[in-house]
Amino acid sequence: MNTALNTFILSLGLLSQPLAQAHAPSAHKNHHATATAPAEQKQWGIAGDPKKATRTIEIRMTDDMRFAPKAIQVKLGETVRLVAVNAGKVLHEIVIGTPQELKAHAEMMKKHPGMEHDEPYMAHVDPGQKGTIVWTFNRAGSFEFACLIPGHFEAGMIGRITVK
Secondary structure: OHHHHHHHHHHHHHHHHHHHHHOOHHHHHHHHHHOOOOOOOEOOEEEOOHHHOOEEEEEEEEOOOEEEOOEEEEOOOEEEEEEEEEOOOOOEEEEEEOHHHHHHHHHHHHHOOOOOOOOOOEEEEOOOOEEEEEEEEOOOEEEEEEOOOOOOOOOOOEEEEEEO
């Protein structure tokens, strides 16, 4: 009887394992990384094809809550590879958007500081590491990039993108 009960309990554990893994945060993130969802047009552009990037712009992120350079210019229709270099000792991120979108997102991050997101216009970068965004700027205007980790945005970790 014990053998039958042990087998039954073991089989329940094995059957529930894939379900538990499917809801784990890392499994969720990996799902997005491999999914091929169509690119979504945003006010500030659309996810770019890495093969069509015409130039690479390196943006350094530091623990004094600054980006360098803090302003970049791109041509209308240009696909750019933004390489975010975290030169600090804490986690930073770079998120592209309109000033209004970034401000609203920063407020949401204050309420949910552990929130995970995985969009093509953002990169989370661990200390000493690099993150990449490939973006096609197909809308003219003035946009921003920012670190939305609570306290970083409020400290002025914001840069400007001008698309002409």
